[in-house]
Amino acid sequence: AQSVAQPEDQVNVAEGNPLTVKCTYSVSGNPYLFWYVQYPNRGLQFLLKYITGDNLVKGSYGFEAEFNKSQTSFHLKKPSALVSDSALYFCAVRDIGSGGYNKLIFGAGTRLAVHP
Amino acid sequence: GAVVSQHPSRVICKSGTSVKIECRSLDFQATTMFWYRQFPKQSLMLMATSNEGSKATYEQGVEKDKFLINHASLTLSTLTVTSAHPEDSSFYICSALKQGPYGYTFGSGTRLTVV
Numbered sequence: 001a002q003s004v005a006q007p008e009d010q011v012n013v014a015e016g017n018p019l020t021v022k023c024t025y026s027v028s029g030n031p032y033l034f035w036y037v038q039y040p041n042r043g044l045q046f047l048l049k050y051i052t053g054d055n056l057v058k059g060s061y062g063f064e065a066e067f068n069k070s071q072t073s074f075h076l077k078k079p080s081a082l083v084s085d086s087a088l089y090f091c092a093v094r095d096i097g098s099g100g101y102n103k104l105i106f107g108a109g110t111r112l113a114v115h116p
Numbered sequence: 117g118a119v120v121s122q123h124p125s126r127v128i129c130k131s132g133t134s135v136k137i138e139c140r141s142l143d144f145q146a147t148t149m150f151w152y153r154q155f156p157k158q159s160l161m162l163m164a165t166s167n168e169g170s171k172a173t174y175e176q177g178v179e180k181d182k183f184l185i186n187h188a189s190l191t192l193s194t195l196t197v198t199s200a201h202p203e204d205s206s207f208y209i210c211s212a213l214k215q216g217p218y219g220y221t222f223g224s225g226t227r228l229t230v231v
Binding site: 034036041042043044045046090102103104105106107108109111 | 120122125148150157158159160162165207209211213220221222223224225227
C-alpha cells in the first residue's frame, strides 16, 4: 500500500524566513503526490500536486514542492513565510482502494507556526 | 472551478439519535466521493468511498450499519451517523473526485458533537 510520512509534528519559523515542511513517501509504481493546507475547523485546501514532469512543482499562495525520487521525498517549501501561513499541512499520496477507486492517503500532518 | 459544499458545518445531537451530513458538488458531477473522519490534532482517516448508484466501499474497521452512506445522484452524497454516541463526536470531511487529472476537492467539514 502507498503511504506518506511527515516526520515533524510542528515546524516553527520566523516571518520572512524560508520554510520547509517535510514529507517522504513509499509507493509502488509512479507516485501521485499532493499537499493540502487546513485552517481551524475547515476542510482542506489544495496547494499543489506532482503527477509527472518537472521535479519542482509550483502551487498556490507562493508554495512549491520538490519531488526527489532518490530520496523518496516531496518537501513543501516557501521562500518567505507569512504569519497567515500558520496552519496544518498534509502531504498525501494517491492509492487504489479495494473497490478500484482512487483515494488519497494522508500523512499525520505538520503544524506550521510562523512567528512575527 | 470545483466547489464542494458540506452541510451542516456544526451539529450537536443527543446520544441515540441519528445525524445526516450532506456533501454536494456544486459545479461538477462527482461519480466518486470520499468520507473522512478527523480526530483533534490528527490526520484524516478515510472511512468510505461513495460511488454514485452503487454501494459504498468501507475501509476496514468502519461499521457499515453505523455510518450509512448514500450517493443517489452525481452531485450529492450523504453520511448518516446512526444511533450516535459521544465517541462518534469528531470532524467529518467529504471529498469529491472531479474528472480530470486527479482533482480532489474537499468540503469545509462538519463538526459533530454528541451529548
